[in-house]
Every structure is written in structure tokens, then in C-alpha cells.
Amino acid sequence: MRVEPHTSPLNAGSYCQTGEQLLKTGAPLVAYDTLAEGLQHHPTDVRLRQLLALALARTGASRLANPILQQLINEGHSDEETIGLLARTHKDLWSEVEEPDERLRHLRLAFRHYKDAYERSAGYWSGINAATTALLLGERAEAASLAQRVRGRCLALWNRDRSPDHAYWLLATLGEAALLLESWGEAEEWYSQAVALGQHRIGDLVSTRRNARLIVRHFENDSARLDACFHIPRVAVFSGHLIDRPGRALPRFPAALEPAVRDAIRTHMRMLEVGFGYASAGCGGDILFLESLAEVNAEAHIVLPYDRDPFRGDSVDIVPGADWGARYDRLLESAAEVVTASGQRIGTGGMSYEYGFLMLDGAAGVKADELDAELVCLAVWDGKPGDGPGGTASSIERWRRADRRVEIIDVAAMLRCGVPVITTEGTVAPIHEEADAVGSMAHSFEPEIVGLLFADARGFSKLSEHEIPLFVDHLLGSVAAELARSARPPLFANTWGDGVYLVFRDVRDAGEFALRLCEAIRGMDWKAKSFTHDLSLRIGLHAGPAYACVDPVTGRLNYIGAHVSRAARIEPITPPGEVYASGAFAALARAAEVQEFVCGYVGQTPLAKGYCTYPTYVVRHRRARTND
Incomplete structure (x- = not known):
């Protein structure tokens, strides 16, 4: 689904309606573009800001969603949806950041906001999340107290309404509450019922099992018994x-x-x-x-x-x-x-x-x-x-x-074993099923599979003339500094204006460099460097065959091909300050068993300039698993 920019602004409700529909259909990046356009015309609209934060969270950009939600709460918008979503962003950040004190800060904030949402609404979703985050903080008594209250609420709802729309999550929540209360047999019973009801809801089953494993691991128990309740093919x-x-x-x-x-x-x-x-x-x-x-x-x-x-x-x-x-x-x-x-x-x-x-x-x-x-x-x-x-x-x-x-x-x-076959006498030209020749070329011009990076600076078009030299010194200078520090530098580097194009030997090198560069630019104090507003980078990654050649016009090495064009379409749809990748990049990283980073699925996204729709992934550092 592609949404073209509107020639004249719509009312806020129309932007919200379109954004909500896009979120329901699993297109959070397109929703983000639509909602961001709406906020340009209606910058104070509460619902637009809520939906923009939700779109960002679903694209993996909880770091950007978090301050939007905090500002809404500071303005007095303390409904369950806003508070619960703010809690979710802190829980996401807890799972992403490396520094122990920062991780603990985000987990404590997640608990505080989940509990606040629960106290205001008595909703079992916010309640069970508050209980689980309490356990992760080591507050077992608090976790058990909350779990007991949520259990009672869910039992009352279960006895009143067992419709399919609600039954799965009630059963799964009862299972999670039983785990938090260390009632292992009861947890197995509830989870088994949930699995029987949701056998075709693979995504929900995976999410439920992931939460259950997190709790079991925290109690330092073996999850094998619990895993037997879930059947993931x-x-x-x-x-x-x-x-x-x-x-x-x-x-x-x-x-x-x-x-x-x-x-x-x-x-x-x-x-x-x-x-x-x-x-x-x-x-x-x-x-x-x-x-x-x-x-x-x-x-x-x-x-x-x-x-x-x-x-x-x-x-x-x-x-x-x-x-x-x-x-x-x-x-x-x-x-x-x-x-x-x-x-x-x-x-x-x-x-x-x-x-x-x-x-x-x-x-x-x-x-x-x-x-x-x-x-x-x-x-x-x-x-x-x-x-x-x-x-x-x-x-x-x-x-x-x-x-x-x-x-x-x-x-x-x-x-x-004697299966009868018919053979053909005489000489037969060999057939190469994996590598048939398709004709000769004027000279050797064979492609190689490489990692491709495109980046551009958000905010470049707003720079004044006197800020252009500062941009060259500080932003492009930061790119050059990261290249100089790289143990495995790119095969090729080029810039034009605010754009950067790099070619790496493989996906591992491309992904690691992209994350280092993103962090370097994200940590820059732009006002201290005499800029009137902040800058950020959008980085897009792809991997595929490209042709290395000496450009007859410039006399320099260049990499060209259809996959280079595809790579260039990813960066424009990337949220500022993030690293996004194509499905091909994510697949090749997995095939190479890259351990340094992970690619999290965002959704099917129309690429820039009408370049078809492709699966898109957000790239993050892989954090070592701990028991917290």
C-alpha cells in the first residue's frame, strides 16, 4: 500500500484514520510518514502524536517514541494507552541498551508506568506486565501481589466471557500469573488450554512462550517442561x-x-x-x-x-x-x-x-x-x-x-534399488543446472556479492550557507573518522552533498560500520558546534551482487548494478537516527550467522520512488542474554 503526500492538508482526524488503518495492516513505516505529515499541519493534536509514537515503537524506534509519549504525559494526557505505550518503550530500551545502570533505569520506569496504567484502569494487560517487570527487578513480593490480583480479575472475566476474541489472552495471562506465583502445574494447565485455542496463532504463541521463558529463566528453572505445552512447528x-x-x-x-x-x-x-x-x-x-x-x-x-x-x-x-x-x-x-x-x-x-x-x-x-x-x-x-x-x-x-x-x-x-530408467545412447552436451551460460560478454565483468550502505543527513536542507562548512567538518568529518578507525574499511566510498555511499566486502562489515556511525552521529552536540538545529543520519543497508568497474568519466573505481539502485531506495524511508535494512540484507546476515547485530522485522514497506514493496528490518546491536 503506497500513500502519496497530500497536495493540500487534511484535517487531523483524516490523518489519524489513515494512520490507524496502515498500522492495522502492518505498515508502520508508511503510517509514520502519513502521521508525520499530519503533525506538520496539526502539531499539537494528541491522537496524531499517540499514533506517531505507536508507529515508531512498531518500527523498532522506541528511542524516538519515548520522548513523544513523555511529553504527552507531561501535558496531562494520562490515559491507559499513553502510559502503557510509554512503559513499553522503556521495556524495549531495557532490552536494547548495554550499560547496566541505564538498563536498570529503563526497567524501573517500565514498571512504574505499567503499574500506574494498571492502577488507573484495572486492565489485565498492564497488570501482568507490571507484575513481570517487578519480578525482573527482583521485587518478588510485589510481583506475586500483582499477579494474584490479575489472576482474580482474569478468572472473573473468564467465567463471564469466553468468546474467542478474548479467550486466548485471558488464558495466556492466567498462565503467566501462575508462573509468577510459582504454581507450575496450574501454569501448565492454563498454557495448554491457550495453545489448544490458539493453535493457528503462531505469532501469539511465540510471544506467550517468550514471556514464559523469561520468567522461568529468572527463577533459574528448566523451561523444558513448560516448552512441552507449546507446539511451535x-x-x-x-x-x-x-x-x-x-x-x-x-x-x-x-x-x-x-x-x-x-x-x-x-x-x-x-x-x-x-x-x-x-x-x-x-x-x-x-x-x-x-x-x-x-x-x-x-x-x-x-x-x-x-x-x-x-x-x-x-x-x-x-x-x-x-x-x-x-x-x-x-x-x-x-x-x-x-x-x-x-x-x-x-x-x-x-x-x-x-x-x-x-x-x-x-x-x-x-x-x-x-x-x-x-x-x-x-x-x-x-x-x-x-x-x-x-x-x-x-x-x-x-x-x-x-x-x-x-x-x-x-x-x-x-x-x-532397481527403479527402471531409460538412458540415451550417444554424446549429449553437458547441462549445468546451476550455472548455465547465457552468452559472452565483451570482457570479464563479473559481479560480486557485497554489502551496500546509503546514508543521508536529516536537516541538511535547512542549513544556512555559513553552516555548510561546519557540516563538512563535523558530519562528513565524523564519517571519515569512523572509516579511519575501521579494521575492515569499505571497498569503495563516495559522497555527494549530504549523501554517503559505501560498499563493503560483506554484510557483517556493513552492519557493524552502520551501527558505529549511527551512534557517533547520534551522540553529537550540534548546538555546541554552532549549528542552529540538530542533524541526524538515516542509514539504509542492502546486500546483493554488484559490478566493480573503473568509471570512464571519473577514472575512479565504482560499484554499479540493479542492487545498488535497490539499496539507494531504503535510506529515504528510514526514520532519522536509525539503521534499516532490506530483507535481502537480513537474510544474508542470517545465512552468514552474523552474531554482532540482529535484524528485527518492521513490515512490508514501499521503497522510495515507487520501487515496489519489500520487507524491511531495523538493525540493532546484539545484546548478550542475561538472567535479568
Whole structure:
């Protein structure tokens, strides 16, 4: 959903209505833009400010939402929604910051505001959050007292209204209250009822289990018994051979094996209790895997290396007279998600397949992390070396290096068991399913997968002429200082006006530098440096294949390509003072098992200049887990 700026200002209610609708549909960044526009015309409107803070919190920018809500309370707007949302931002900040005293300050403020909201409203949501934050502060008696009161309130509501709209959260809250009261058996009973009622509400189940684990960990108990109450299905990522093309001299996956392979995939699905599957959609293993997901009522996610029509021609419609193409179309239509890694096939080698696999593997890992579920790897393989990066053999090698759980359906063993196949006599040109050549180029001009960073300064357009030299010295100077301190500097750096463009060897280097730069600029005292107003950076990250070349115009190194253009569209939709990333960046960071930072999902966001809608992530430092 894309919202264009209004040519003439609307009334505050219209902006609020649009913002609320966008928030309901899971588009907090677009809601932020709409509400921020509304506040330019109606700067004192209370509801606009509440909704703007909510949009910021949902994008992971609680640091920006917090002062907006505090100002509302200072003005006397002490309703449960405002106080509860302020408490949430402090709890978010408690989980984000590193410094112990600062963490404790935010947790105490979260407790104070949750309790205030509860005392004003008697709402069980604010009450149970107050009880849990009291426990995290070490106030066990206070936590137990609040939990007992919330328990009584929820029991009264449960006996009065068991409608589906309210029942799940009542049951989950009763389970959490029982945990806080250390009534483990009662907690199991309530949680089991909640799970039975909310078996298709995976997101709610994950949230409930996360809160339960936090409490159990604080009591230093084993969460295994409690985990048994929750059934979170596994996530499976797949790689497998294409069906043999006509004329293949040495059979590998002949059509005669299709029923046996389908049965084996289905058996593994049921044994592994797969609820979410990630695969490409080539004829053969991929399509059989995706069809099996539907048979076990699991959710299918498809990652294509490039656009669906050329991919169909290259990897689906390769057996004359077969129905793979129609099956491919049906699967793309019914999938929960179809992602295209690149708009076109890239280069002359296997880059498209390598990048597509990294996105596929990383996206599956991101989903498993989101659900706190086990990630399993399933392959249809003949046990032999493959044709290059992105193929089945290289996928399995990568999984094994990462010490993953890998389940292999051995098509070579099936062939040895006597499945009849038809071989073709004579010489047949070799087919490389992962790395077909697509024509020659005038010279070697092969892409490489890199981390891409774009940033610009919020407030630059308001600078006066005498502030431009200050901007060069202090903001661009800070960028230069961070580059000089980098142990792994970028491959390429460029600026124009207030814009910064950097290319890094990998996503780890790009993400770490972005966070360091963001913190350096965020901590700047601009007024002390003679600026009339504050500046901030918006930083966007992407990862993908790009071409390194010497620019004939400038004579300097440059990196160009479609993914560079995509990267440039992320920064304009980033809130000031934050680091945002594309879904591709988040996936490649997960595939590389980056530990230094995490990417939190924000939503599906229209990129700048109408550049389609893509999943967007906020990037944060990873904080070591503690028992507090």
C-alpha cells in the first residue's frame, strides 16, 4: 500500500484514520510518514502524536517514541494507552541498551508506568506486565501481589466471557500469573488450554512462550517442561536436483523416481513436524517439496533467483510434454510468499543461483529465529559434487560446515534399488543446472556479492550557507573518522552533498560500520558546534551482487548494478537516527550467522520512488542474554 503526500492538508482526524488503518495492516513505516505529515499541519493534536509514537515503537524506534509519549504525559494526557505505550518503550530500551545502570533505569520506569496504567484502569494487560517487570527487578513480593490480583480479575472475566476474541489472552495471562506465583502445574494447565485455542496463532504463541521463558529463566528453572505445552512447528529449508532433462547420458533424477521421492519428502515432513518450508521452484525436488508442504498444511515460502518467467524457461519447462509448468504456476499462486532475489539473471556464471540460495537459506533462518523454532535442512541429492555455487552439493556442504541438521533423500540409492530408467545412447552436451551460460560478454565483468550502505543527513536542507562548512567538518568529518578507525574499511566510498555511499566486502562489515556511525552521529552536540538545529543520519543497508568497474568519466573505481539502485531506495524511508535494512540484507546476515547485530522485522514497506514493496528490518546491536 503506497500513500502519496497530500497536495493540500487534511484535517487531523483524516490523518489519524489513515494512520490507524496502515498500522492495522502492518505498515508502520508508511503510517509514520502519513502521521508525520499530519503533525506538520496539526502539531499539537494528541491522537496524531499517540499514533506517531505507536508507529515508531512498531518500527523498532522506541528511542524516538519515548520522548513523544513523555511529553504527552507531561501535558496531562494520562490515559491507559499513553502510559502503557510509554512503559513499553522503556521495556524495549531495557532490552536494547548495554550499560547496566541505564538498563536498570529503563526497567524501573517500565514498571512504574505499567503499574500506574494498571492502577488507573484495572486492565489485565498492564497488570501482568507490571507484575513481570517487578519480578525482573527482583521485587518478588510485589510481583506475586500483582499477579494474584490479575489472576482474580482474569478468572472473573473468564467465567463471564469466553468468546474467542478474548479467550486466548485471558488464558495466556492466567498462565503467566501462575508462573509468577510459582504454581507450575496450574501454569501448565492454563498454557495448554491457550495453545489448544490458539493453535493457528503462531505469532501469539511465540510471544506467550517468550514471556514464559523469561520468567522461568529468572527463577533459574528448566523451561523444558513448560516448552512441552507449546507446539511451535519446525522450519525446513530445501535444496534438490532438477528432474533429468531429456537426453541426459547418466541418469541422476529420472522422472521414474518422482513418486518415490515425493513419498520420501512427505515422510520427512511428517516426521520432522514441519510447519514452514523454504525452497526455490525448479522442476523436480523443489516442486515436489512445495507440493508436499501443502499436503501437510504447512506454509510455503518461495525464493526465485530471478524473475519468474525466465526462471520458468530455464528451470521448469525443460521436459517436453510434462506438466511442471502448470504445477509451478499453481504453487506460485498459492504460496504464502514469493521473493525474487534479482530482477534478471546476473552475470555469466552461477551468481544468480548462489545469491538466490543465500537469500533462501537466510530467510528460512530468519523465520526460525522469529519463531524461536528449530531449523532443519532437507535435500534430494545423489551424493556427488555439483556444478557450482548455489547447487545442491554446495548447499549441503554449506549446511554441514555450519553444523546444521541435514536430512538427505538419496536418489542414487533409489536408482541402485532397481527403479527402471531409460538412458540415451550417444554424446549429449553437458547441462549445468546451476550455472548455465547465457552468452559472452565483451570482457570479464563479473559481479560480486557485497554489502551496500546509503546514508543521508536529516536537516541538511535547512542549513544556512555559513553552516555548510561546519557540516563538512563535523558530519562528513565524523564519517571519515569512523572509516579511519575501521579494521575492515569499505571497498569503495563516495559522497555527494549530504549523501554517503559505501560498499563493503560483506554484510557483517556493513552492519557493524552502520551501527558505529549511527551512534557517533547520534551522540553529537550540534548546538555546541554552532549549528542552529540538530542533524541526524538515516542509514539504509542492502546486500546483493554488484559490478566493480573503473568509471570512464571519473577514472575512479565504482560499484554499479540493479542492487545498488535497490539499496539507494531504503535510506529515504528510514526514520532519522536509525539503521534499516532490506530483507535481502537480513537474510544474508542470517545465512552468514552474523552474531554482532540482529535484524528485527518492521513490515512490508514501499521503497522510495515507487520501487515496489519489500520487507524491511531495523538493525540493532546484539545484546548478550542475561538472567535479568
